[in-house]
Amino acid sequence: MxxxxxxxxxxxxxxxxxxxxxxxxxxxxxxxxxxxxxxxxxxxxxxxxxxxxxxxxxxxxxxxxxxxxxxxxxxxxxxxxxxxxxxxxxxxxxxxxxxxxxxxxxxxxxxxxxxxxxxxxxxxxxxxxxxxxxxxxxxxxxxxxxxxxxxxxxxxxxxxxxxxxxxxxxxxxxSSHMTLPPINEDHLKVSVALAKLPVARPMSAEDVRQSMCSEIVEHKQRNLLQVASQKSPGxxxxxxxxxxxxxxxxxxxxxxxxxxxFDDKKPSVRGAAVDSQNVFCTWVRTVGDTKSSHTLHILRFSYDEPASPSIELSTIEAIAAVLRRAQFEAHALNVQKVEFWNPTSLVVKAAKLLDPDAQVFHRxxxxxxxxxxxxxxxxxxxxxxxxxxxxxxxx
Structure with a gap:
């Protein structure tokens, strides 16, 4: 055979x-x-x-x-x-x-x-x-x-x-992505304070289930698709x-x-949230060809589409906050970068708020x-x- x-x-x-x-x-x-x-x-x-x-x-x-x-x-x-x-x-x-x-x-x-x-x-x-x-x-x-x-x-x-x-x-x-480097705890605290970002709370696996994968979230997803299919053909x-x-x-x-x-225990932090803005993300470590090339991949972002410019700014800042938390977890887990696929315009703006030189890379x-x-x-x-x-x- x-x-x-x-x-x-x-x-x-x-x-x-x-x-x-x-x-x-x-x-x-x-x-x-x-x-x-x-x-x-x-x-x-x-x-x-x-x-x-x-x-x-x-x-x-x-x-x-x-x-x-x-x-x-x-x-x-x-x-x-x-x-x-x-x-x-x-x-x-x-x-x-x-x-x-x-x-x-x-x-x-x-x-x-x-x-x-x-x-x-x-x-x-x-x-x-x-x-x-x-x-x-x-x-x-x-x-x-x-x-x-x-x-x-x-x-x-x-x-x-x-x-x-x-x-x-x-x-x-x-097929695009953006990357951000890991940061330590001092960098996290200082950068969040200087940019006046909200503090993102860490999420456990159960938090991810409740905040990103519940029946309520599923209903919101269906509504979003329904509205999108009414607004544009195809x-x-x-x-x-x-x-x-x-x-x-x-x-x-x-x-x-x-x-x-991965030379540590199974992580207890599986994502980050800014509940006041309904902004959430979840991630996973992925393996590189060598121990020096492991990555923290954002699996999914979840947020409400903003209805006004002021809400949009708050949403961008909240996305930036969860990304900052991901960068800190990347440092804690000894991986080399945070990566997220096909970022929306709001995610791109959030990433550039953290690093003006951050670019979208097309694979x-x-x-x-x-x-x-x-x-x-x-x-x-x-x-x-x-x-x-x-x-x-x-x-």
């Missing part, structure tokens, strides 16, 4: 072979895909640790009970557990929203991750064939109990630029920023703590946010806007 030195029949030497099929991996084959891609992605973990990390993540609320699917491209003539894996990927079933002409629907979408082509067979078109077949599969995959019976959209985050996945329908969307979609997404990211971080990659190669839209053939038009395209939705 996955042994070194495998050979292929002559009629399988190109990605357009009629004998190639994209199929569901057996548990044994899924494990083999993890072993194969570990060479590229295990980073600071050894093989056994990497396998255990993937197992732990597969048991999270976001991914268990069939929400995680492993796909493999193989010779369809061979039986399971006897076929050479030419390419592989995973898909994640995610709750999502669709807003169109004032109507908001709760739907599902799929996130695509772990796209891997077997190194010894690269250049033959297998990865492209896999994505072509996956595009067809996801049109109806796990949609049998959905009102539409069809998938509306899927997403992926490309680390190989913008061209490859575009060929198969996943078009690149805004469909609006969003991956639900629910608590299960946050738990998945934190479980990943916690595993690295257990393995000693061209890594973590390119990409979306495949199937709504046109469902009467939803050709245009779609991706709301809340933040780090929490990464997979």
């Amino acid at each position: 996955g042994s070194a030195g495998v050979s292929l029949d002559g009629d399988l030497l190109a990605g357009d072979s009629p004998h190639l099929e994209l199929v569901l991996a057996t548990p044994e084959e899924h494990l083999e895909t993890i072993r194969m891609n570990s060479r590229a992605w295990k980073g600071l973990l050894d093989l056994d640790q990497y396998i255990e990390r993937e197992h732990r993540l597969s048991q999270q609320n976001l991914t268990k009970n069939g929400a995680l699917t492993c796909w493999i491209l193989v010779d369809g003539r061979l039986p399971p557990n006897s076929r050479t894996i030419l390419s592989s990927c995973e898909t994640y079933l995610k709750p999502a929203y669709l807003a169109y002409k004032g109507n908001v629907e709760e739907i599902i979408c799929h996130g695509i991750g772990s796209v891997f082509a077997r190194p010894e067979f690269r250049g033959r078109g297998y990865a492209g064939r896999m994505m072509e077949e996956l595009s067809k599969k996801l049109d109806t995959w796990q949609s049998e109990n959905q009102p539409r019976k069809q998938g509306v959209f899927s997403v992926l985050f490309s680390d190989i630029g913008k061209k490859f996945y575009t060929r198969y329908g996943w078009k690149p969307y805004l 469909a609006k979609v969003a991956i639900s920023p629910d608590y299960d997404h946050m738990l998945w990211h934190w479980a990943r971080e916690n595993y690295y703590v257990e393995m000693g990659v 061209d190669e890594s973590s390119i946010c990409s979306l495949k839209w199937n709504g046109a053939k469902q009467g939803l038009g050709d245009d779609v806007e991706w709301f809340w395209n933040e780090k929490y939705s990464w997979c």
Whole structure:
């Protein structure tokens, strides 16, 4: 199945072979895909640790009970557990929203991750064939109990630029970020006082659940999408920023703590809040290639859209306050930077309030946010806007 030195029949030497099929991996084959891609992605973990990390993540609320699917491209003539894996990927079933002409629907979408082509067979078109077949599969995959019976959209985050996945329908969307450096406690206190910022309180995981992922917040999110779909043409979609997404990211971080990659205990501070302005954010530590390149990623910002210039200024100052708290936590956790994806205009203004030289960086190669839209053939038009395209939705 996955042994070194495998050979292929002559009629399988190109990605357009009629004998190639994209199929569901057996548990044994899924494990083999993890072993194969570990060479590229295990980073600071050894093989056994990497396998255990993937197992732990597969048991999270976001991914268990069939929400995680492993796909493999193989010779369809061979039986399971006897076929050479030419390419592989995973898909994640995610709750999502669709807003169109004032109507908001709760739907599902799929996130695509772990796209891997077997190194010894690269250049033959297998990865492209896999994505072509996956595009067809996801049109109806796990949609049998959905009102539409069809998938509306899927997403992926490309680390190989913008061209490859575009060929198969996943078009690149805004992929930008800003960074801020860590600061110590004295810097935090002085800068907050000088700028006359509100004091941001630290949030625990339970605080994040109540303040950012509650039913009340969900209702506000639906209303925002509804209003947006009434104000401008085109469909609006969003991956639900629910608590299960946050738990998945934190479980990943916690595993690295257990393995000693992060050399401290599991953090108790999971975000920051300025309650008087209804401004909140939550974050997670992510692993770099070396211990000196770890990052504190903001998973999600949450705030009310300001209704006046004075409220806008207060909101910007509150966002700046939670960012300052994130910078302090980055210092406490010994990571090198705070990073946040696709900042809104208010977040950009808040960051520049803290550091006038802070810039928005547009990515061209890594973590390119990409979306495949199937709504046109469902009467939803050709245009779609991706709301809340933040780090929490990464997979």
